[in-house]
Amino acid sequence: MFTKPIVFTDFHHGSLLLSLILFFEKRLGGTITTPIGVEWYTQGFWKIRDHPDVIREFLEPVGKGESLNDNLSIYMCRDRSGFTYKGVTLDGFYELPVDIVIASLPEHVEPFWRLCQTHPSKPKLVFQIGNDWQMQQWIAPNVMTSAVIKSIPKHIHSILYHQEFDLSVFHPDFSLPGNYIHSFVNCFIDEGGCAHDFQLFQTVEALMPNWTFKSYGVDCRNGNISGHQAIAEQMRKARFIWHTKYGGDGYGHIIYNSAAMARPLIVKAEYYNEKLGKELMVDGVTCLAIDGLSPQEIVNKILYYSEEHRYSVLCRNTYDNFKLKVDFDKEGEELNHFIRNLI
Template sequence: MFTKPIVFTDFHHGSLMVSLLLLFEKRLGGTLLTPIGLEWHTQGFWKMWEYPDTIRQFLEPVGKGEPLNDSRSIYMCQDGSGFTYKGVTLDAFYELPVDIVIASVPANVEPFWRLCQTHPSKPKLVFQIGNDWQLQQWIAPNVMTSAVIKTIPKHIHSILYHQEFDLSVFHPDFSLPGNYISSFVNCFIDDGGFAPDYHLFQTVEALMPDWTFKSHGIVCRDGYITGDQPLAEKMRKARFIWHTKSGGDGYGHIVYKSAAVGRPLIVKAEYYNEKHGKELMVDGVTCLAIDGLSPEEIVNKILYYSEEHRYSALCRNMYDNFKLRVDFDKEGEALKHFVNNLI
């Protein structure tokens, strides 16, 4: 059984990092560390991406504060969005009694396996899966997956769970919001795989001049939203959250956070067949499915369900279904059991 485990993980994205912090630091009383310093890449122990700017973005934090311990091995860091986390250099990693190593992208599984093999403490290797990566081989003996993956070999120690987020931040507001429709898909732009759905979004927008449409994301027209509190407020301000994400999400933080704040989604339900987020989507009950509809039909459907009594029912249903499907406290106990039985 681990007591206040020291856990090392790659920094994939902020929402995943928050979920791991809530598990390993808040629930288990441990310490969660991420790599800092370019030597992680140059020595072959970090392989998430090969673009120089991206490597620096992840391994050279904007703010590297004072060390958190006397040995100067753990630093409180800050990324470009202001998110704070604990970073550790490669040399210091080998000096700490690390218990668990977590890879959250396939490219890091093999190098993180080598970290476990060469570290004096022989930490346990876990592969955290948030997307269906269509894997052909499995190296990690332990898998914690927040995506529905049907190909996990039976000999692997695994658990299916929901990535946790702060329900004191993402809470419902059942008052009637204004005529806002917002998207939070990071790459919802006029290029690439999301382009057809973005064109549809723009077409519907043009047909609804009395409504305000927003597209928020890293490269989106209305800018990136930094921090959970501003994101939750933007979600509650929206009447509907437009989430036509081609390929669907493996887990889907926007899907689950929308449900937690009681805001119905506009979706293409076909994108969520056999995906985790499908459990939250019932057309006309918790969401508006627009599969196969013309722009004019989509407008009519939005306006129909915007009538206050219908809309109020959608919001309540969305939140109630979330509470029925997701219990972070109960899953936290299951995750503790999973962690204490790593192989």
């Protein structure tokens, strides 16, 4: 149906947007655009959060370059991390021959449906699901899900897939890193849902004085890391990635990034029951599950699997299992078939 499709989507997660760029632009030769300009908010089509700072963060890029087309509707933009993407104004959206509109947040499904209804091209609406949002209504007739969602109605045209990322950045490294354990859970702090796990992280840290523990994220003690290259660099330095994220991820880029780099995770496997990321978690084979263990038992387990001969096997298993479960080329073909048959 679509040759080099022109796609409009929201931008709330850089790794998700990159995965869509890798598919629609790199694989299909199309164009991905995202909203820029506060008009998207004032006209009721952008609803991430009703806060001036958040509105500016998402709709007013720090870098807005020259227009990429004659009618001044698409601009090359850059966010605060240096990530580049194509932005389109609300007026420009209606001037483009848009083929597909993708909402990746439940709040955007209804306003994006209105965009499709009022656009001259009558683009197809797709709901991209990265977390189990517990939807009550299914407005979009097409669903791309990278989370295990059992409630999708049978009449919905849907596909389960892994969000693609750059394997030249997140590539395997089978060397023995230093005594570092890194976490990349945002808001891994002493408050909220992650508080108990963060306290456990700190307790284990105190019992391992010869190891360095770091926690990276928006509100975390070691600060945020911007850009995929920087995240990969810090992952590569760590012997283990501590990822006890309460509630789990629908997809979980950190989980899959780590596996692609042959870096074993320290996890609470129970958080991932019936979630997609569980496919990468085999205790003592591809990860260290610490469910129900005391801090000292966790220390003993980490030290046991840190021995070079055991650690090398753990890393090889982690990477081999990732390759077994994830094939971006094959899934790209399946996604192409899905896109060509949108309702």
